Amino acid sequence: MIKIENPELIYVKGKNVDYLQFKRLLKYKVKHAYTLRCDNLDFSKYGEVSKKSYELLCEELNLDFDNLCIPIQTHTDVVKCVGENKEEIDLNDVDGLITKEKEKILVSRNADCILFLLYDPKNKVIANVHSGWKGTFKKIVEKAVVKMRDYYGCNPEDIVCCICPSIRKCHFEVDEDIKELCEDIFSFTGKTEAFIEKGNIVEGKQKYNIDTVLINKILLNDLGIKDKNIIDSNLCSVCNKDILYSYRAEGKASKRNVAIISL
Numbered sequence: 001m002i003k004i005e006n007p008e009l010i011y012v013k014g015k016n017v018d019y020l021q022f023k024r025l026l027k028y029k030v031k032h033a034y035t036l037r038c039d040n041l042d043f044s045k046y047g048e049v050s051k052k053s054y055e056l057l058c059e060e061l062n063l064d065f066d067n068l069c070i071p072i073q074t075h076t077d078v079v080k081c082v083g084e085n086k087e088e089i090d091l092n093d094v095d096g097l098i099t100k101e102k103e104k105i106l107v108s109r110n111a112d113c114i115l116f117l118l119y120d121p122k123n124k125v126i127a128n129v130h131s132g133w134k135g136t137f138k139k140i141v142e143k144a145v146v147k148m149r150d151y152y153g154c155n156p157e158d159i160v161c162c163i164c165p166s167i168r169k170c171h172f173e174v175d176e177d178i179k180e181l182c183e184d185i186f187s188f189t190g191k192t193e194a195f196i197e198k199g200n201i202v203e204g205k206q207k208y209n210i211d212t213v214l215i216n217k218i219l220l221n222d223l224g225i226k227d228k229n230i231i232d233s234n235l236c237s238v239c240n241k242d243i244l245y246s247y248r249a250e251g252k253a254s255k256r257n258v259a260i261i262s263l
Contacts (some may be wrong), residue, residue, distance in 0.1 A: 002036070005172060008231050015261040016040060016056040019132035021116075022197060024231050028121050031061055032261040034164045034233075036243050042254040043109055054107075054258075062103055063262055068109045069097055073130045079147050082106070085206050086216055096129040096144045097166050100152060100262045109256040111247040112167040112237050117161075117261045120154040126261050133172070136212045137185050142219045156224035164259050165235035165244050169211035172248075173199055179208040182215075 002018070004011045010021050012033075019033040024249040033044075035041065058065040069082050071094035078094045083101030099108040106128035108115045113132035119125070129135075129144045141161075150156040183192050195211040195218075217230055237246040237257075247254045 002116045006234055009233055011036075014060045017060045018167075019057075019060075022117070022231055022233075023202075024160055025117065025119060026035040027184070027238055028119060029121055029191050030261060030263065031063060032062055032117055032162075032259070034115070035056065035247060035257050037255075037257075042255055043258045044111075046070065049220045057258065057260065058105070061260070061262075063260075064103065066172040067103045067262075068105045068107055070100075071095065071097060071130075073109065075134040077135060077140040077143055079129065079140065079144045081147065081151055088118060095131070095135055096127065096140055097146060098127040098144065098148055098151070099124065100125045100263070105260055105262040108259050110164070110166060110237075110259070111250075111254045113255050114141075114166040115164040115215060116144070116216070117162040117164065117259060118138075118144065118148065119160045119261075120148060120152070120158050121156050121160065122158045123152050124263060125152045125154055126263055128259060129218065131212075133174075133178070133210070133212055137181065139181075139219060141216050142223060143262070144184065145220065145223050145225065156220075158229075159225050160231065161220055161225055163213060163216075163232040165233050165237050165240065165257070166213065167179050167238055167248055168213060168236035169195070169197065169209050169247065170236060171238035172206075172210050172212060173202075173207045174210055176206060176208070181209065182210055186218075188213060189222075191218060 018036040071091040079096030109129040116129040118127040198205040207242040241249040
């Protein structure tokens, strides 16, 4: 039995899928899940290879498999709205999805990157955003919130943002070039010392640890999202590699965790 310490999360051991849910989203009756390690599932590929895994996940949450929207994530800052024109959209090179259509199921995958599940309870709009360090440096979650505001009239003060498990500062170790890039992009916050820390010296090279989750929280706050509406799982995918997939810990052999959300 998996024990989750975070009071904002619940662990569900399903028939075929083990997953986490956020109590805040359950309060609003938003269907969602973040999958855990499971030997009989494999979301690491697109298409037929993972079809059965998605079918089992949809069955678990009583969702229609045919309504899945699975973007081909390539660490872009592209966020698309789905469902409004009743026609198919190109999901290639897309890392964020937004919808207000009840039948749509928004999907994202990770094995260290941050996944954000967003919900506006007043306008009934949801979003699912994938943000690795590249997406964070491109401010994709900021662009998603702006799109929710501009396209659907969402007030950021109403938006709830749930942060799924991801690699955390303790294990996100980078070289000088990435550290300097981070400082350059986010110098406007005046808080770089809060999310960049000098780390170990490895093979004669100084390493740095970056808190990408904190960077995104600052971006969300700057847009008007309230601290009380940012719910962080506080789970590091590397520290918890026994229950989560982690590319940093496992390399190319790593499978993927999946986050889904639907109205």
